[in-house]
Amino acid sequence: MSVTARTLGGALIAIVGAGGASDDAAACAAAAIDGRRPQWVVRPRTLDELARVVAIAHDEGLAVVPRGAGHALALGSPPARVDVVLDLCGLDAIVEYNPDDLTVTVQAGVTAGALAAVLHDRRQTLPLDPPGWGSRTLGGIAATAAGGPLRLRYGTMRDLLLGVRFVQADGVVTWGGARVVKSVTGYDVPKLLVGALGTLGILGELTLRLHPLPEAEATCLLPLRSTEIAQDVVARLVDSPLQPSRCELLDAAALAACGLPAAAVGLVVSLGSVEGAVRAQQAMVVAEATRVRARAETMGPGFWRTYDRVLAENGPTVLRLATLATRLAATLDEVRASLGGDAGVTITGCAPLGLLRVALRQDEPAVLAKAIERLRAFVDESDGSVVVERGSTALRTSLDPWGPVPAGPLALMRALKQEFDPRGTLNPGRFVGGL
Amino acid sequence: MSLTPRFVDEMRAIVGKDAVVVSVEGRMTYECDMHTFYKGAPDVVVLPTRTEQVRAIVQACRRANTPIVPRGSGTGLIGGAMAPQGGVMVSMNRMASILEIDYGNRCATVQPGLINLWLTNAVRERGWFFAPDPSSQMVSSIGGNVSTNAGGPHCLKYGITTNHVLGLELVTGRGEVVRVGGKTLDRPGYDLTGVAVGSEGTFALVTAITVRLTHAPEAVKTVLAAFRTVIEASQVVSAAIAAGMTPAAMEMLDEAIIRAINAGTGAGYPEGAGAVLLIELDGPRAEVEVQGERAAAICREHGALSVSVARDEAERALLWKGRKEAAGAVGRLTASYLLQDAVVPRSKLPHIMREIVAIGERYGLLIANVFHAGDGNLHPMICYDDTRPDELEKAKEANEELLRACIALGGSVTGEHGMGMDKAKNLPLQYADADLNFMFRIRGVFDPARLMNPGKLLPTHPACGEGFRPQRPRLPEGTWV
CATH class of the missing domain: 3.30.465.10 (Uridine Diphospho-n-acetylenolpyruvylglucosamine Reductase; domain 3)
Known part of the structure; x- marks a missing residue:
């Protein structure tokens, strides 16, 4: 039996209290996801309340979209349906x-x-x-x-x-x-x-x-002349007993955004351990810089906060690339070639793991979609992926933000979704393959 | 169940005549793993060499509605690689090659039958190793390690098998070859690799594995301390963690084990010691030096009878000698024992060690302990005399009581051995009906016909059956239409 919004509302309020469920137009508009407005925004305070809200939505054939702080709402395909936005911050x-x-x-x-x-x-x-x-x-x-x-x-x-x-x-x-x-x-x-x-x-x-927490930590920047050198340095750091906590690659734009000295590319390496070990490892990193005729610079303790802020704020569009560490330089070249020089590209990433994050000022869907397809074809050689981590609704409508998933695994994923959510109650349409 | 001659011919056609075992004596060698309580010979054993053959085997078994049981080296401790319902056993011994070593991307791809240690042997010269190190690593296969999500002493720092598996090639219960994960990270979609590791052959047969390689540490430091009691030694574990240390391994031996080892080759543990704690640190040299000193100091502060720090590789090997011989040495205490590997929160170690002593006294049984203290992973060996009637039953009861005590402390049924037939029945100790049912349904997605390693991991339980409906939350009354 279908219910009216009023009786649904009565049930939701009975569960989460009057302050925890709202069908107010402004609240629903503010909670819209990719332009799709929910009928209700519900904020459970306990796990039991959460369970009961989901149970009701399920029985009524409503779609539930969970959200936390809202950082990743521009990840994935636009939802197929949005009836209840579940605010989990409570x-x-x-x-x-x-x-x-x-x-x-x-x-x-x-x-x-x-x-x-x-x-x-x-x-x-x-x-x-x-x-x-x-x-x-x-x-x-x-x-x-x-x-x-x-x-x-x-x-x-x-x-x-x-x-x-x-x-x-x-x-x-x-x-x-x-x-x-x-x-x-x-x-x-x-x-x-x-x-x-x-x-x-x-x-x-x-x-x-x-x-x-490590007792001591040190961070140093290696400004380098080319991505090929960066890849070489990363390979040598990986093939050593060094235990870096972080090893991030920053392109020229990222260096500038973080207020660092200009270079073609930089590697920022941090080491965490006891004091003596940090110093000894830092010396090894400095020696590696010297080998490629670069000068390592010690960074202040606040660097990673700056870096985090720059990454959190940059670009209306962010792509996440996974490739192989050994194809890093080639992939960087391809990113630049695909997206063009004036797209406002900022590239960072965890170089030893072959992961890149590409932030763009460009948000013209047709242009971006074409570039992303080209990048996908490139990383496909190494079974890599290009995911739109953040992007406009238009972009994520004009192409699959997840990219292709091979047929074998996708069939199992569909079967899992079919088994556990056959009615499409949970976040329908946003995940890979339209799940 | 017995298979038709036609089916056996079909197997021969797939893998070749010399790769099919049907003789009674031949099949008997496959009737159990290292947990010899559980016996069940397969009707036929096949030894494929290629993924395509494995797929053909699974498809033939599906047509014949025949159980399929994978087997690596048969060194499991849980009644896993045996065939309680007969059927086809797929031995992976002839799929034992290293397919690729890719140092640049820190990974290797291997076939499932490859012996764990052989991979490390292949990369050691270049300064790398494969981190999961179950005590069986000289004989156990990587496919078996993946199947049970095996651990080992050094997983305290490095994590268990799942933390080192990047991708798998599977032949699922649906009879399809599916490649999940791989050398590149963060593939979009559900983490099928993650959920398949540790599924004990109940989803799929694993035909290739891509694993992470780990660079050898710059230095290793081993500290051995003897204590009057296990309780004192247990307190050192908490103190070390509180001090912010992350040792590579922290192993404990109790009085009974020390006695057994000293009676044998003599690792030279102090007479009268009630516990020995072995702490290993690895990493950058300067870190290891400082942490080694601190570990020794913590041991002394907690009343250690003696503290030795290995100065070189030979001394390190000597300190590990006893630990490595522990399982064998138990033979001097008893002809028969039950072994399990429950876990408790490590801060509860002193508590559970008292409980173990109490349980042993209550049942009049010796319980010897050698275990991974750093992550609270126990290995109580409940000794019994199999010539005396009832003694085995008593041991089983003591074992169950101990398990329940671990769960009551917030622990887990198994830390690294897995479930198999032995612990399937214990799954409901840790999980409610809804949780069991969720697992049962995951399995059905990978293996709808439920032919893959039947009788393992999941218990016979209403929640692990078709049509079970877990309890839903109570919904509001009155206003609700």
Whole structure:
């Protein structure tokens, strides 16, 4: 039986209270995703409320679109339907922090910044630093599998998420994984949900592995004459016992945006350890710079904050390229050739992992779509990918922002979606292959 | 179940005559893994050499509605690589090559039958290694490691198998060859690689694996400390973590194990020691030096009877000697034991060690412990006398009680061995009906006919059956139409 908005509203308010559900025109307009307005914006305060809201939406055939702090709303295809926007920022409790076990359990709406403030007192860290991380929710970082410079040393959410409580499409609250740092009990359900954009379940609570903060840290910039030299330096750093925490590549535009000295390309390497080891490793990096006739410069402790801000703010369009570390220079050349010299391109990335982030001022969909298709053809040789991480609705309508997924894996992904969300309740249409 | 001669001929046509085992004595060698309680010989064993053959095998089995059981080296500890329902066992021993080593991109692609240590041996000269190091690494296959998501002493720092797998080539239960993940990162879509690792052959047969290679550390430092009690040694684990250390490994041996080792080759552990803690640090030389000193200091502060720091590789090998012999040395304590690998939060180690002693006393059984203390991964060995009636039953009961105690502390049923037949029944200890049902349904997506390694990992349980409906949240009454 279908219901009117009034009775649906009554049910939602019965669950989350009058202040937690709104069908106010202005609120719904503000919560629109790619121009599609929801009928309701609902802000659950507990996991149980979240589950009940999803259950009702499911039974009524409504589409639920989860959101955290809203950093990644321009990721993925425009949603097929938007009926209820679920604002998860109300789930903001740190449920349990066990510093002696280096684990923490948080609700999905806790921001990485809020958690960092708590962990800092115990000199511990959750080393996830995607651009703008401080104000992003951990649920959002998990759902989008967003990573930052520190992934070089610590991996991504995939490596740090131990357990997850989530709400299935029909409202069933489900737990996967464990609360301890090592477990292989049953299937690795957390892996399936990381990066799934909430399309198999809405993340409610996360148990995470923490790391100790390094006692000392140093960061140095290597200004280099060409991307070929940069690739060579990266190869030598990788093939050494150095344990850098970060190794980011910055093109000339990125160097300028960060207020750094001009160069064709720069590598910024940070080392975290005990004082003596940091100095010894820094000396190795400096020696490597000398070998290629560059002069390493020591950066202040504030550099990574600047870098984070520059990345979080740059460009209406951001592309995420995955290629091989050994094809870095060639890929950079191709990016420039595809996008043209005057597109306002800023390129950064985790060079040793073959990952690049391309920010553009250009947002003309037809021009961009053509360039992206060309880049996709290029990285296809190494099974790489080009994903539109941020882009206008028009761009993400004119091409698939995820790019192609091979038929074999895609068939399994479709089967998973069909199994767990046959009615298309969860974030329909935004993920790969229109899932 | 028995297979028709026609089916066996079909297998021969796929893999060749010399790659099919049907004789009783031949099949018996495949009837169990290292957990010898669980026995079940397959009706036929096939040894393919190519992915295409594996696909043909799976498709033939689907047509014949026959179970398919993968097997690597058969060194699992869980009743995994055996065939309780008969059917076809696919041995990966002849798919054991290194397909590619790509130093520039820090990875290698191998076939599933390759022995774990052989990969490290192949890259060691160039300064690299494959980080997952289960104690069986000299004989266990990488395919088996992927299947169980194997760990090892050094996964404290480096992570378990899943953290090192970049991509897989699978032949799914649907009979299709699917390549998931690969050398480049962040592929769009669900992380099928992540969920397939540790699925114990219940989704698919793994026919190729792309793994991350890790650069060898600049320096390694090993510290060995002896304590009066396991409790004291356990407190050192928490203290080291509180001090911000991330050792590569932290291994503990209790009094019974020390006694057994000293009675044998004699690793020279102090007589009268109630526990030995082995701490290994690796990384940049200066870091390792400082952390090694700190580890030694923490041990002394916690009342260590003795602290030794290895000065060179020979001394390091000596300190590890006892640890490596531990499993074998248990043979001097008992002819039979039950082994499990539950996990507790590491801060709860002192608590669980007291509990283990209490359980042992209650059942009148010796429980020897050698384990990965740094991540709270226990390995209690419950010794029993198999010539005495009831003793095995008592040991099983003690084992279950211990497992429940670990879960009650917020722990996990298995840290690295996996589920197999042995622990499938324990899955409901850790997961509610809805959680079990979610897992059951994931499996159905990869293997709709449920022919892949049946009877493993998932329990016989209502929530692991078709048509089960987990409880949904309560919805508002009254206003609701």
